[in-house]
Amino acid sequence: MAVSEHAALPTTGLGSLLKDLVEVGPTFLIAGFGMVVAGCLLDSVQNWPVFQEVTELLIMVPALLGLKGNLEMTLGARLGSYANNKKLDGEEFWPIVTSNLMAIQCQAIVVGFVAALIATFESYVSNSVWSTPDFLLLCASAVTAASLASFILSVMMISIVLMARRFGIDPDNITAPIAGMLGDFCTLGLLSGLATGFWYLPAPLFDGLFILLLVYFVVAAICGYYACKSEYTIEIMKYGWYPVLASMMLSACAGTIMERALARFPRMASFSPVMNGGGGNLGSILASKLSTDLAEARSDLLGEDYVPVLPVALGTMRKSIVNLSRISGENLEPLLAGPYKQPSLMSIQETARDSPFSKKQAHTALRTSWIDMTEERSPKHYAKEWLTLHGIIGEGEMRRFTRLLLFLCVPGSVIFSGMIVGVQSRWSALPTPLFLIAFVTAAFIQVCILIMAARTAVVIFWEKEIDPDNCVSPLVCGLGDLVGTAFLSLAFCFLAHEHGEPWSGSGL
Numbered sequence: 001m002a003v004s005e006h007a008a009l010p011t012t013g014l015g016s017l018l019k020d021l022v023e024v025g026p027t028f029l030i031a032g033f034g035m036v037v038a039g040c041l042l043d044s045v046q047n048w049p050v051f052q053e054v055t056e057l058l059i060m061v062p063a064l065l066g067l068k069g070n071l072e073m074t075l076g077a078r079l080g081s082y083a084n085n086k087k088l089d090g091e092e093f094w095p096i097v098t099s100n101l102m103a104i105q106c107q108a109i110v111v112g113f114v115a116a117l118i119a120t121f122e123s124y125v126s127n128s129v130w131s132t133p134d135f136l137l138l139c140a141s142a143v144t145a146a147s148l149a150s151f152i153l154s155v156m157m158i159s160i161v162l163m164a165r166r167f168g169i170d171p172d173n174i175t176a177p178i179a180g181m182l183g184d185f186c187t188l189g190l191l192s193g194l195a196t197g198f199w200y201l202p203a204p205l206f207d208g209l210f211i212l213l214l215v216y217f218v219v220a221a222i223c224g225y226y227a228c229k230s231e232y233t234i235e236i237m238k239y240g241w242y243p244v245l246a247s248m249m250l251s252a253c254a255g256t257i258m259e260r261a262l263a264r265f266p267r268m269a270s271f272s273p274v275m276n277g278g279g280g281n282l283g284s285i286l287a288s289k290l291s292t293d294l295a296e297a298r299s300d301l302l303g304e305d306y307v308p309v310l311p312v313a314l315g316t317m318r319k320s321i322v323n324l325s326r327i328s329g330e331n332l333e334p335l336l337a338g339p340y341k342q343p344s345l346m347s348i349q350e351t352a353r354d355s356p357f358s359k360k361q362a363h364t365a366l367r368t369s370w371i372d373m374t375e376e377r378s379p380k381h382y383a384k385e386w387l388t389l390h391g392i393i394g395e396g397e398m399r400r401f402t403r404l405l406l407f408l409c410v411p412g413s414v415i416f417s418g419m420i421v422g423v424q425s426r427w428s429a430l431p432t433p434l435f436l437i438a439f440v441t442a443a444f445i446q447v448c449i450l451i452m453a454a455r456t457a458v459v460i461f462w463e464k465e466i467d468p469d470n471c472v473s474p475l476v477c478g479l480g481d482l483v484g485t486a487f488l489s490l491a492f493c494f495l496a497h498e499h500g501e502p503w504s505g506s507g508l
Contacts, residue, residue, distance in 0.1 A: 038184035043270035050199040056119040059255040063115040076175030077469035079161040099230035102223035109220040112146030140209040145190040243471040247478025254481040261489040280480035283450030290458040291468035391455040413443040429503040442487035
Protein backbone atom coordinates (compact mmCIF):
# COMPACT_ATOMS: atom_id res chain seq x y z
CA MET A 1 0.00 0.00 0.00
CA ALA A 2 1.44 3.38 -0.98
CA VAL A 3 1.81 5.82 1.91
CA SER A 4 2.30 9.55 1.54
CA GLU A 5 5.36 11.26 3.03
CA HIS A 6 3.49 12.88 5.91
CA ALA A 7 2.29 9.45 6.97
CA ALA A 8 5.69 8.94 8.59
CA LEU A 9 4.98 11.62 11.16
CA PRO A 10 4.57 10.44 14.78
CA THR A 11 1.02 9.51 15.67
CA THR A 12 0.93 11.36 18.97
CA GLY A 13 1.64 14.93 20.10
CA LEU A 14 2.96 17.48 17.64
CA GLY A 15 3.49 14.91 14.88
CA SER A 16 -0.17 13.86 14.99
CA LEU A 17 -1.26 17.52 14.94
CA LEU A 18 0.95 18.29 11.95
CA LYS A 19 -0.37 15.23 10.13
CA ASP A 20 -3.96 16.35 10.74
CA LEU A 21 -3.09 19.87 9.57
CA VAL A 22 -1.53 18.52 6.37
CA GLU A 23 -4.62 16.39 5.66
CA VAL A 24 -7.41 18.71 6.86
CA GLY A 25 -6.00 22.09 5.79
CA PRO A 26 -5.77 21.63 2.01
CA THR A 27 -9.11 19.80 1.73
CA PHE A 28 -10.82 22.45 3.88
CA LEU A 29 -9.46 25.21 1.65
CA ILE A 30 -10.44 23.35 -1.52
CA ALA A 31 -13.92 22.80 -0.04
CA GLY A 32 -14.07 26.52 0.67
CA PHE A 33 -13.45 27.32 -2.97
CA GLY A 34 -16.42 25.13 -3.89
CA MET A 35 -18.57 26.94 -1.34
CA VAL A 36 -17.44 30.29 -2.75
CA VAL A 37 -18.64 29.17 -6.18
CA ALA A 38 -21.93 28.00 -4.61
CA GLY A 39 -22.32 31.37 -2.87
CA CYS A 40 -21.77 33.29 -6.08
CA LEU A 41 -24.23 30.96 -7.83
CA LEU A 42 -26.85 31.54 -5.13
CA ASP A 43 -26.33 35.30 -5.40
CA SER A 44 -27.04 34.98 -9.12
CA VAL A 45 -29.96 32.52 -9.13
CA GLN A 46 -31.95 34.40 -6.49
CA ASN A 47 -32.73 36.93 -9.23
CA TRP A 48 -33.84 34.32 -11.79
CA PRO A 49 -37.54 34.50 -12.74
CA VAL A 50 -38.38 31.12 -11.22
CA PHE A 51 -36.87 32.13 -7.84
CA GLN A 52 -38.70 35.45 -7.98
CA GLU A 53 -42.03 33.83 -8.78
CA VAL A 54 -41.71 30.73 -6.54
CA THR A 55 -40.18 32.21 -3.40
CA GLU A 56 -40.43 28.88 -1.58
CA LEU A 57 -37.34 27.79 -3.53
CA LEU A 58 -35.18 30.10 -1.40
CA ILE A 59 -36.65 28.63 1.79
CA MET A 60 -35.78 25.17 0.49
CA VAL A 61 -32.15 25.96 -0.46
CA PRO A 62 -30.51 25.47 3.00
CA ALA A 63 -32.34 22.16 3.54
CA LEU A 64 -31.21 20.77 0.17
CA LEU A 65 -27.68 22.12 0.53
CA GLY A 66 -27.58 20.50 3.95
CA LEU A 67 -28.59 17.22 2.34
CA LYS A 68 -24.94 16.62 1.42
CA GLY A 69 -24.12 16.81 5.13
CA ASN A 70 -27.10 14.73 6.15
CA LEU A 71 -26.34 11.87 3.78
CA GLU A 72 -22.96 12.05 2.06
CA MET A 73 -20.97 12.93 5.19
CA THR A 74 -22.53 10.05 7.11
CA LEU A 75 -21.80 7.80 4.14
CA GLY A 76 -18.17 8.94 4.18
CA ALA A 77 -17.94 8.27 7.92
CA ARG A 78 -19.40 4.78 7.56
CA LEU A 79 -17.15 3.93 4.63
CA GLY A 80 -14.16 5.20 6.60
CA SER A 81 -15.02 2.78 9.40
CA TYR A 82 -15.46 -0.07 6.90
CA ALA A 83 -12.13 0.81 5.29
CA ASN A 84 -10.36 0.85 8.67
CA ASN A 85 -11.78 -2.61 9.36
CA LYS A 86 -10.63 -3.80 5.90
CA LYS A 87 -14.18 -4.72 4.94
CA LEU A 88 -13.82 -2.90 1.63
CA ASP A 89 -10.93 -5.12 0.57
CA GLY A 90 -12.77 -8.41 0.14
CA GLU A 91 -16.03 -9.87 -1.05
CA GLU A 92 -18.01 -7.60 1.28
CA PHE A 93 -17.20 -4.57 -0.89
CA TRP A 94 -20.13 -4.78 -3.31
CA PRO A 95 -22.81 -5.65 -0.70
CA ILE A 96 -21.64 -2.70 1.41
CA VAL A 97 -21.57 -0.30 -1.53
CA THR A 98 -24.89 -1.30 -3.10
CA SER A 99 -26.80 -1.37 0.18
CA ASN A 100 -25.46 2.05 1.16
CA LEU A 101 -26.29 3.51 -2.24
CA MET A 102 -29.86 2.22 -1.91
CA ALA A 103 -30.21 3.58 1.62
CA ILE A 104 -28.89 7.00 0.57
CA GLN A 105 -31.17 7.11 -2.49
CA CYS A 106 -34.24 6.26 -0.41
CA GLN A 107 -33.41 8.89 2.20
CA ALA A 108 -32.61 11.54 -0.42
CA ILE A 109 -35.96 11.14 -2.21
CA VAL A 110 -37.96 11.20 1.04
CA VAL A 111 -36.05 14.13 2.52
CA GLY A 112 -36.31 16.11 -0.72
CA PHE A 113 -40.08 15.64 -0.75
CA VAL A 114 -40.44 16.57 2.92
CA ALA A 115 -38.28 19.68 2.36
CA ALA A 116 -40.69 20.79 -0.37
CA LEU A 117 -43.64 20.18 1.97
CA ILE A 118 -42.10 22.25 4.75
CA ALA A 119 -41.18 25.11 2.41
CA THR A 120 -44.74 25.14 1.05
CA PHE A 121 -46.23 25.06 4.54
CA GLU A 122 -44.06 27.93 5.77
CA SER A 123 -44.92 30.01 2.72
CA TYR A 124 -48.64 29.30 3.11
CA VAL A 125 -48.58 30.27 6.78
CA SER A 126 -46.90 33.56 5.89
CA ASN A 127 -48.91 34.48 2.77
CA SER A 128 -52.12 32.37 2.98
CA VAL A 129 -51.81 31.70 -0.76
CA TRP A 130 -51.96 28.22 -2.30
CA SER A 131 -50.69 27.36 -5.78
CA THR A 132 -50.82 23.76 -7.03
CA PRO A 133 -48.40 24.38 -9.96
CA ASP A 134 -45.87 25.95 -7.56
CA PHE A 135 -46.21 23.01 -5.19
CA LEU A 136 -45.71 20.54 -8.03
CA LEU A 137 -42.66 22.47 -9.24
CA LEU A 138 -41.17 22.50 -5.75
CA CYS A 139 -41.67 18.77 -5.19
CA ALA A 140 -40.38 17.73 -8.61
CA SER A 141 -37.34 20.02 -8.40
CA ALA A 142 -36.44 19.05 -4.84
CA VAL A 143 -36.87 15.29 -5.29
CA THR A 144 -35.05 15.14 -8.63
CA ALA A 145 -32.18 17.37 -7.46
CA ALA A 146 -31.80 15.44 -4.19
CA SER A 147 -31.84 12.06 -5.95
CA LEU A 148 -29.34 12.98 -8.68
CA ALA A 149 -27.02 14.89 -6.35
CA SER A 150 -26.98 12.10 -3.79
CA PHE A 151 -26.16 9.44 -6.38
CA ILE A 152 -23.34 11.51 -7.89
CA LEU A 153 -21.88 12.46 -4.51
CA SER A 154 -22.21 8.92 -3.12
CA VAL A 155 -20.18 7.49 -5.99
CA MET A 156 -17.58 10.21 -5.42
CA MET A 157 -17.46 9.47 -1.69
CA ILE A 158 -16.82 5.79 -2.34
CA SER A 159 -13.98 6.66 -4.72
CA ILE A 160 -12.46 9.17 -2.28
CA VAL A 161 -12.46 6.73 0.65
CA LEU A 162 -10.82 4.03 -1.48
CA MET A 163 -8.17 6.46 -2.69
CA ALA A 164 -7.55 7.75 0.84
CA ARG A 165 -6.99 4.21 2.09
CA ARG A 166 -4.66 3.47 -0.80
CA PHE A 167 -2.45 6.47 -0.01
CA GLY A 168 -2.53 6.09 3.79
CA ILE A 169 -4.68 9.16 4.47
CA ASP A 170 -7.23 9.16 7.28
CA PRO A 171 -10.64 9.33 5.50
CA ASP A 172 -12.15 11.13 8.50
CA ASN A 173 -9.99 14.16 7.73
CA ILE A 174 -11.03 14.63 4.11
CA THR A 175 -14.47 13.18 3.37
CA ALA A 176 -16.49 15.92 5.13
CA PRO A 177 -14.81 18.92 3.41
CA ILE A 178 -14.89 17.28 -0.01
CA ALA A 179 -18.54 16.30 0.42
CA GLY A 180 -19.21 19.92 1.38
CA MET A 181 -17.35 21.32 -1.62
CA LEU A 182 -19.06 19.04 -4.12
CA GLY A 183 -22.44 18.98 -2.38
CA ASP A 184 -23.11 22.72 -2.22
CA PHE A 185 -22.32 23.43 -5.85
CA CYS A 186 -23.78 20.20 -7.25
CA THR A 187 -27.08 20.41 -5.34
CA LEU A 188 -27.63 24.13 -5.91
CA GLY A 189 -26.72 23.83 -9.57
CA LEU A 190 -29.09 20.91 -10.10
CA LEU A 191 -31.92 22.59 -8.17
CA SER A 192 -31.57 25.85 -10.11
CA GLY A 193 -31.31 24.15 -13.47
CA LEU A 194 -34.15 21.71 -12.88
CA ALA A 195 -36.49 24.33 -11.43
CA THR A 196 -35.85 26.62 -14.39
CA GLY A 197 -36.30 23.76 -16.86
CA PHE A 198 -39.55 22.62 -15.25
CA TRP A 199 -40.78 26.23 -15.06
CA TYR A 200 -40.60 26.67 -18.83
CA LEU A 201 -42.17 23.33 -19.72
CA PRO A 202 -45.37 23.44 -21.83
CA ALA A 203 -48.55 22.79 -19.83
CA PRO A 204 -49.04 19.13 -20.92
CA LEU A 205 -45.45 18.24 -20.06
CA PHE A 206 -45.59 20.22 -16.82
CA ASP A 207 -48.57 18.15 -15.68
CA GLY A 208 -46.44 15.06 -16.35
CA LEU A 209 -44.30 15.97 -13.34
CA PHE A 210 -46.88 14.03 -11.28
CA ILE A 211 -45.76 10.88 -13.08
CA LEU A 212 -42.11 11.74 -12.42
CA LEU A 213 -42.85 12.02 -8.71
CA LEU A 214 -44.68 8.68 -8.71
CA VAL A 215 -41.67 7.03 -10.37
CA TYR A 216 -39.36 8.43 -7.70
CA PHE A 217 -41.66 7.19 -4.93
CA VAL A 218 -41.51 3.69 -6.41
CA VAL A 219 -37.72 3.90 -6.62
CA ALA A 220 -37.59 5.04 -2.98
CA ALA A 221 -39.78 2.11 -1.90
CA ILE A 222 -37.64 -0.44 -3.75
CA CYS A 223 -34.38 1.02 -2.45
CA GLY A 224 -35.75 1.19 1.08
CA TYR A 225 -36.91 -2.43 0.96
CA TYR A 226 -33.51 -3.78 -0.08
CA ALA A 227 -31.66 -1.47 2.32
CA CYS A 228 -33.76 -2.84 5.21
CA LYS A 229 -32.80 -6.38 4.17
CA SER A 230 -29.05 -5.67 4.32
CA GLU A 231 -27.10 -6.13 7.52
CA TYR A 232 -24.94 -3.14 6.58
CA THR A 233 -27.78 -0.62 6.37
CA ILE A 234 -30.53 -1.97 8.63
CA GLU A 235 -29.43 0.34 11.45
CA ILE A 236 -29.48 3.31 9.07
CA MET A 237 -33.04 2.55 8.03
CA LYS A 238 -34.10 2.14 11.67
CA TYR A 239 -32.33 5.03 13.37
CA GLY A 240 -30.98 7.20 10.56
CA TRP A 241 -34.25 8.96 9.79
CA TYR A 242 -34.57 10.90 13.03
CA PRO A 243 -31.35 12.93 12.79
CA VAL A 244 -31.83 13.49 9.04
CA LEU A 245 -35.36 14.83 9.51
CA ALA A 246 -34.33 16.84 12.58
CA SER A 247 -31.47 18.33 10.58
CA MET A 248 -33.85 19.20 7.77
CA MET A 249 -36.12 21.00 10.24
CA LEU A 250 -33.16 23.02 11.50
CA SER A 251 -32.15 23.84 7.92
CA ALA A 252 -35.73 24.82 7.10
CA CYS A 253 -35.70 27.26 10.01
CA ALA A 254 -32.44 28.60 8.62
CA GLY A 255 -34.18 28.99 5.26
CA THR A 256 -36.92 31.10 6.81
CA ILE A 257 -34.32 33.34 8.45
CA MET A 258 -32.39 33.61 5.19
CA GLU A 259 -35.47 34.50 3.14
CA ARG A 260 -36.27 37.40 5.46
CA ALA A 261 -32.65 38.50 5.80
CA LEU A 262 -32.16 38.54 2.01
CA ALA A 263 -35.10 40.90 1.65
CA ARG A 264 -33.07 43.42 3.67
CA PHE A 265 -29.50 42.33 2.85
CA PRO A 266 -29.31 40.94 -0.73
CA ARG A 267 -25.50 40.76 -0.50
CA MET A 268 -25.78 38.15 2.22
CA ALA A 269 -26.70 35.41 -0.25
CA SER A 270 -23.17 34.91 -1.59
CA PHE A 271 -21.70 34.53 1.91
CA SER A 272 -24.31 32.08 3.26
CA PRO A 273 -22.95 28.78 1.78
CA VAL A 274 -19.43 29.60 3.01
CA MET A 275 -20.60 30.40 6.52
CA ASN A 276 -22.91 27.40 6.83
CA GLY A 277 -20.84 24.86 4.94
CA GLY A 278 -17.47 25.74 6.46
CA GLY A 279 -18.64 25.35 10.04
CA GLY A 280 -20.59 22.19 9.26
CA ASN A 281 -17.53 20.65 7.60
CA LEU A 282 -15.28 21.29 10.60
CA GLY A 283 -17.86 20.01 13.07
CA SER A 284 -18.42 16.87 11.01
CA ILE A 285 -14.68 16.17 10.85
CA LEU A 286 -14.51 16.19 14.65
CA ALA A 287 -17.63 14.01 15.00
CA SER A 288 -16.24 11.46 12.55
CA LYS A 289 -12.86 11.28 14.31
CA LEU A 290 -14.46 10.90 17.75
CA SER A 291 -16.74 8.13 16.50
CA THR A 292 -13.86 6.32 14.81
CA ASP A 293 -11.73 6.58 17.95
CA LEU A 294 -14.42 4.93 20.08
CA ALA A 295 -15.15 2.26 17.46
CA GLU A 296 -11.45 1.36 17.16
CA ALA A 297 -10.99 1.07 20.91
CA ARG A 298 -14.10 -1.07 21.33
CA SER A 299 -13.08 -3.36 18.46
CA ASP A 300 -9.76 -4.07 20.12
CA LEU A 301 -11.33 -4.73 23.51
CA LEU A 302 -13.75 -7.21 21.97
CA GLY A 303 -10.96 -8.91 20.03
CA GLU A 304 -12.48 -8.11 16.65
CA ASP A 305 -10.27 -8.33 13.60
CA TYR A 306 -9.59 -4.63 13.37
CA VAL A 307 -6.61 -3.46 11.34
CA PRO A 308 -6.46 0.34 11.19
CA VAL A 309 -5.43 2.22 8.07
CA LEU A 310 -1.93 3.64 8.22
CA PRO A 311 -0.69 6.03 9.50
CA VAL A 312 -2.96 5.88 12.55
CA ALA A 313 -2.12 2.28 13.48
CA LEU A 314 0.49 2.90 16.18
CA GLY A 315 -1.57 5.46 18.05
CA THR A 316 -4.65 3.19 17.97
CA MET A 317 -2.68 0.20 19.30
CA ARG A 318 -1.25 2.25 22.14
CA LYS A 319 -4.75 3.41 23.16
CA SER A 320 -5.91 -0.20 23.07
CA ILE A 321 -3.20 -1.17 25.56
CA VAL A 322 -4.24 1.70 27.85
CA ASN A 323 -7.91 0.63 27.72
CA LEU A 324 -7.09 -3.02 28.42
CA SER A 325 -4.89 -2.08 31.35
CA ARG A 326 -7.48 0.19 32.94
CA ILE A 327 -10.42 -2.19 32.66
CA SER A 328 -8.70 -5.50 33.38
CA GLY A 329 -6.40 -4.12 36.08
CA GLU A 330 -3.46 -6.04 34.61
CA ASN A 331 -0.12 -4.62 33.56
CA LEU A 332 -0.06 -5.07 29.80
CA GLU A 333 2.96 -2.85 29.11
CA PRO A 334 5.09 -5.89 28.09
CA LEU A 335 3.00 -5.99 24.94
CA LEU A 336 4.80 -2.82 23.90
CA ALA A 337 8.06 -3.65 22.17
CA GLY A 338 10.70 -2.08 19.95
CA PRO A 339 12.13 1.45 19.79
CA TYR A 340 8.71 2.94 18.97
CA LYS A 341 6.86 0.86 21.55
CA GLN A 342 4.77 -0.73 18.81
CA PRO A 343 2.59 -3.53 20.21
CA SER A 344 1.90 -6.75 18.41
CA LEU A 345 -1.60 -6.64 16.95
CA MET A 346 -1.95 -10.37 17.45
CA SER A 347 -0.96 -9.98 21.12
CA ILE A 348 -3.61 -7.31 21.60
CA GLN A 349 -6.32 -9.43 20.05
CA GLU A 350 -5.34 -12.57 21.98
CA THR A 351 -5.40 -10.61 25.25
CA ALA A 352 -8.75 -9.06 24.34
CA ARG A 353 -10.29 -12.44 23.54
CA ASP A 354 -9.16 -13.78 26.90
CA SER A 355 -10.62 -10.80 28.79
CA PRO A 356 -14.12 -11.27 30.26
CA PHE A 357 -15.65 -8.17 28.63
CA SER A 358 -19.18 -8.17 27.36
CA LYS A 359 -20.10 -5.93 24.46
CA LYS A 360 -21.98 -3.64 26.85
CA GLN A 361 -18.97 -3.33 29.18
CA ALA A 362 -16.60 -2.62 26.31
CA HIS A 363 -19.07 -0.05 24.99
CA THR A 364 -19.52 2.00 28.14
CA ALA A 365 -16.20 1.54 29.94
CA LEU A 366 -13.94 3.00 27.25
CA ARG A 367 -11.43 5.67 28.19
CA THR A 368 -9.52 6.94 25.20
CA SER A 369 -7.30 10.00 24.90
CA TRP A 370 -10.27 11.68 23.20
CA ILE A 371 -13.32 10.66 25.27
CA ASP A 372 -13.86 9.13 28.71
CA MET A 373 -17.11 7.15 28.66
CA THR A 374 -16.83 6.35 32.38
CA GLU A 375 -17.63 9.93 33.39
CA GLU A 376 -20.98 10.76 34.94
CA ARG A 377 -23.56 11.76 32.33
CA SER A 378 -26.32 14.20 33.33
CA PRO A 379 -27.77 17.49 32.09
CA LYS A 380 -25.70 19.26 34.77
CA HIS A 381 -22.56 17.52 33.49
CA TYR A 382 -23.20 18.59 29.89
CA ALA A 383 -24.04 22.16 30.97
CA LYS A 384 -20.73 22.37 32.83
CA GLU A 385 -18.85 21.07 29.79
CA TRP A 386 -20.45 23.72 27.57
CA LEU A 387 -19.89 26.58 30.01
CA THR A 388 -16.23 25.64 30.50
CA LEU A 389 -15.66 24.81 26.80
CA HIS A 390 -14.47 21.39 27.93
CA GLY A 391 -13.91 20.16 24.38
CA ILE A 392 -11.66 23.09 23.45
CA ILE A 393 -9.74 24.36 26.49
CA GLY A 394 -7.19 22.11 28.21
CA GLU A 395 -4.71 19.38 27.34
CA GLY A 396 -5.09 16.21 25.31
CA GLU A 397 -5.27 15.11 21.68
CA MET A 398 -8.94 16.04 21.25
CA ARG A 399 -8.52 19.59 22.52
CA ARG A 400 -5.42 20.14 20.41
CA PHE A 401 -7.35 18.93 17.37
CA THR A 402 -10.38 21.15 18.11
CA ARG A 403 -8.09 24.15 18.47
CA LEU A 404 -6.60 23.23 15.10
CA LEU A 405 -10.10 23.34 13.61
CA LEU A 406 -10.68 26.76 15.16
CA PHE A 407 -7.33 27.91 13.83
CA LEU A 408 -8.37 26.85 10.32
CA CYS A 409 -11.67 28.70 10.70
CA VAL A 410 -10.06 32.15 11.00
CA PRO A 411 -7.78 32.28 7.92
CA GLY A 412 -10.35 30.24 6.01
CA SER A 413 -13.05 32.85 6.68
CA VAL A 414 -10.73 35.67 5.61
CA ILE A 415 -9.71 33.89 2.41
CA PHE A 416 -13.22 32.80 1.43
CA SER A 417 -14.83 36.19 2.13
CA GLY A 418 -12.00 37.86 0.20
CA MET A 419 -12.62 35.59 -2.77
CA ILE A 420 -16.36 36.29 -2.73
CA VAL A 421 -15.76 40.03 -2.58
CA GLY A 422 -13.22 39.71 -5.39
CA VAL A 423 -15.64 37.82 -7.64
CA GLN A 424 -18.57 40.12 -6.86
CA SER A 425 -16.52 43.28 -7.42
CA ARG A 426 -14.72 41.84 -10.45
CA TRP A 427 -11.47 41.95 -8.47
CA SER A 428 -11.59 45.69 -7.99
CA ALA A 429 -12.10 45.75 -4.19
CA LEU A 430 -11.17 44.08 -0.90
CA PRO A 431 -13.40 43.33 2.11
CA THR A 432 -13.69 46.23 4.51
CA PRO A 433 -12.02 45.73 7.94
CA LEU A 434 -15.37 46.12 9.68
CA PHE A 435 -16.92 43.38 7.55
CA LEU A 436 -13.97 41.04 8.11
CA ILE A 437 -14.25 41.50 11.88
CA ALA A 438 -18.00 40.80 11.84
CA PHE A 439 -17.74 37.83 9.46
CA VAL A 440 -14.77 36.13 11.17
CA THR A 441 -16.33 36.64 14.62
CA ALA A 442 -19.61 35.08 13.48
CA ALA A 443 -17.79 32.13 11.91
CA PHE A 444 -15.58 31.59 14.98
CA ILE A 445 -18.55 31.54 17.37
CA GLN A 446 -20.42 29.18 15.05
CA VAL A 447 -17.52 26.70 14.91
CA CYS A 448 -17.12 26.81 18.73
CA ILE A 449 -20.80 25.91 19.12
CA LEU A 450 -20.59 23.11 16.54
CA ILE A 451 -17.45 21.62 18.11
CA MET A 452 -19.14 21.40 21.50
CA ALA A 453 -22.34 20.07 19.91
CA ALA A 454 -20.44 17.40 17.94
CA ARG A 455 -18.61 16.10 21.01
CA THR A 456 -21.78 16.05 23.12
CA ALA A 457 -23.81 14.31 20.40
CA VAL A 458 -21.17 11.62 19.82
CA VAL A 459 -21.09 10.79 23.54
CA ILE A 460 -24.89 10.70 23.84
CA PHE A 461 -25.42 8.46 20.80
CA TRP A 462 -22.55 6.17 21.77
CA GLU A 463 -23.97 5.85 25.28
CA LYS A 464 -27.33 4.87 23.74
CA GLU A 465 -25.49 2.23 21.64
CA ILE A 466 -26.35 4.01 18.38
CA ASP A 467 -23.56 4.41 15.84
CA PRO A 468 -22.64 8.15 15.82
CA ASP A 469 -21.48 7.82 12.20
CA ASN A 470 -25.14 7.48 11.20
CA CYS A 471 -26.52 10.32 13.31
CA VAL A 472 -24.16 13.10 14.36
CA SER A 473 -23.10 14.69 11.06
CA PRO A 474 -26.70 15.45 9.99
CA LEU A 475 -27.43 17.17 13.30
CA VAL A 476 -24.16 19.11 13.22
CA CYS A 477 -24.78 20.27 9.64
CA GLY A 478 -28.38 21.24 10.37
CA LEU A 479 -27.33 23.14 13.48
CA GLY A 480 -24.54 24.73 11.44
CA ASP A 481 -27.07 26.01 8.91
CA LEU A 482 -29.28 27.49 11.63
CA VAL A 483 -26.50 29.00 13.76
CA GLY A 484 -24.51 30.14 10.73
CA THR A 485 -27.49 31.87 9.09
CA ALA A 486 -28.48 33.50 12.39
CA PHE A 487 -24.99 34.83 13.15
CA LEU A 488 -24.44 35.94 9.53
CA SER A 489 -27.70 37.88 9.73
CA LEU A 490 -26.51 39.45 12.98
CA ALA A 491 -23.20 40.34 11.32
CA PHE A 492 -25.05 42.19 8.55
CA CYS A 493 -27.30 43.88 11.12
CA PHE A 494 -24.14 45.05 12.85
CA LEU A 495 -22.80 46.38 9.54
CA ALA A 496 -26.08 48.21 8.93
CA HIS A 497 -25.96 49.74 12.41
CA GLU A 498 -22.38 50.93 11.86
CA HIS A 499 -23.13 52.06 8.29
CA GLY A 500 -20.66 49.54 6.93
CA GLU A 501 -20.69 47.28 3.88
CA PRO A 502 -18.83 44.16 2.65
CA TRP A 503 -16.71 46.24 0.30
CA SER A 504 -16.60 49.88 -0.58
CA GLY A 505 -19.66 50.89 -2.59
CA SER A 506 -21.29 47.44 -2.48
CA GLY A 507 -24.23 48.25 -0.27
CA LEU A 508 -25.90 45.60 1.89
